[in-house]
Amino acid sequence: MLKLHNVSKSYNWKPALKQVDLCLSPGEIVGLFGENGAGKTTLLKCILGYLPFDGEITLDGHPITRANIARVSFATCEHSFFPNLTAAAHREFYELHFPAFRSKRFHGLMDFFELPANKALRHFSTGQKNQFEVILALSQGADYILMDEPFAGNDVFNREDFYKVLLGILEPSETVFLSTHLLAEVENFISRAVLIHRGRIVGDMTTQELEDSGRTLMGYVKETYQYKSDRVSKALSDLTGERQEEL
Amino acid sequence: MSYDRETSSAKIHSQARDAGESVTRGIGNWVPPGLDHRQEAKWTAWAFSLSLLYSLRFFLALFQARDSLFLQAGAEKILDVNAVMPDFILLLRDSLIGFPMTALGAAALLAYHYFYHFQGSKSIYLMRRLPRRLELVRRCAALPLLTAAAALLAAGLLLALYFGIYLLVTPETCLSSGQWDKIWNVLR
Numbered sequence: 001m002l003k004l005h006n007v008s009k010s011y012n013w014k015p016a017l018k019q020v021d022l023c024l025s026p027g028e029i030v031g032l033f034g035e036n037g038a039g040k041t042t043l044l045k046c047i048l049g050y051l052p053f054d055g056e057i058t059l060d061g062h063p064i065t066r067a068n069i070a071r072v073s074f075a076t077c078e079h080s081f082f083p084n085l086t087a088a089a090h091r092e093f094y095e096l097h098f099p100a101f102r103s104k105r106f107h108g109l110m111d112f113f114e115l116p117a118n119k120a121l122r123h124f125s126t127g128q129k130n131q132f133e134v135i136l137a138l139s140q141g142a143d144y145i146l147m148d149e150p151f152a153g154n155d156v157f158n159r160e161d162f163y164k165v166l167l168g169i170l171e172p173s174e175t176v177f178l179s180t181h182l183l184a185e186v187e188n189f190i191s192r193a194v195l196i197h198r199g200r201i202v203g204d205m206t207t208q209e210l211e212d213s214g215r216t217l218m219g220y221v222k223e224t225y226q227y228k229s230d231r232v233s234k235a236l237s238d239l240t241g242e243r244q245e246e247l
Numbered sequence: 248m249s250y251d252r253e254t255s256s257a258k259i260h261s262q263a264r265d266a267g268e269s270v271t272r273g274i275g276n277w278v279p280p281g282l283d284h285r286q287e288a289k290w291t292a293w294a295f296s297l298s299l300l301y302s303l304r305f306f307l308a309l310f311q312a313r314d315s316l317f318l319q320a321g322a323e324k325i326l327d328v329n330a331v332m333p334d335f336i337l338l339l340r341d342s343l344i345g346f347p348m349t350a351l352g353a354a355a356l357l358a359y360h361y362f363y364h365f366q367g368s369k370s371i372y373l374m375r376r377l378p379r380r381l382e383l384v385r386r387c388a389a390l391p392l393l394t395a396a397a398a399l400l401a402a403g404l405l406l407a408l409y410f411g412i413y414l415l416v417t418p419e420t421c422l423s424s425g426q427w428d429k430i431w432n433v434l435r
Contacts, residue, residue: 048376074376078369079369081368084367085281089280
């Protein structure tokens, strides 16, 4: 179990995460949602140890260190691969550093997405780069797969394919923690939704609970963020009014 | 084109494949993955060659100084018994400066190796979460440190060699005392 207890993080005294408590159990597919700057990326980076923080983050009761870091993988829209290396060279590198590397899964996904093995990644399209980033995260052999906007730049068909493949290949012990803006797309893919707003967890519900309460994920998000549905029409009306006055 | 059946693009992208082949073996295991270490090796070889070439100016000073120890008597040259050979360290001047400069360049290379992980992607994220704690440091620092050490060693060896030659070509009566001390004073 990946557990965050009272995790806080500030950038130059400006709080980015405020006393975050969260538990991710094996086998869950958790969506992390929030507006830009809400703290999604900061949260993932704290889990991975990239950023210092206050509080406690444990993996099965132990702090995340070099001893257990291989159990956590990371796919980011910023990409964490080596642009000058080929896919085949990445496999070699991962096999050396991550003994649980899933070679069969890697080959299967490479084939499925028809990615070339011997072409340097810098020559890939943005969509292909994203695909490869996620393939690496899924093939590392990690129990907890963290993804930060991994499909930014992929077309809708591509993303659909990925969700289906993910659901098909994930083992019961594998947990996915996915930060994304694509609410509607992941609604049928995730098992739980965590909402973050200005560094605080403001919502945490399983999709089963949402279903039982007759709400959609989008509805739940709008409700939690107190989204004002008349905001756009009001703004347009104000602008139009201004224009009329000007005329 | 499938992962297994790919053939023609392998030839087209042979350079990338070369980088891939060596990423966990040989010299490729000691530099950031995908770095063009052959290019770096070429630059290092150039730096060493130029440093060596520049150091040869010592011999120009040495033989000019040696010539001035002799007086011309007709067709013959006779040693001036009152002449004193300039100190070794004065003749050497900055002839070996290329080597410490190469060592400094190697330090800059270390910084380049680190920032390489921010070029085109954030591969630093991967390097920082590898189970092997020193992998990032090892790959960034190994070759620059080796280059710096080799440059300083080369400077030391050439210093000893040139001093040996200085002693060999200088007539004993023209040699001033305390040469080692003078070298040591400069090195300190």
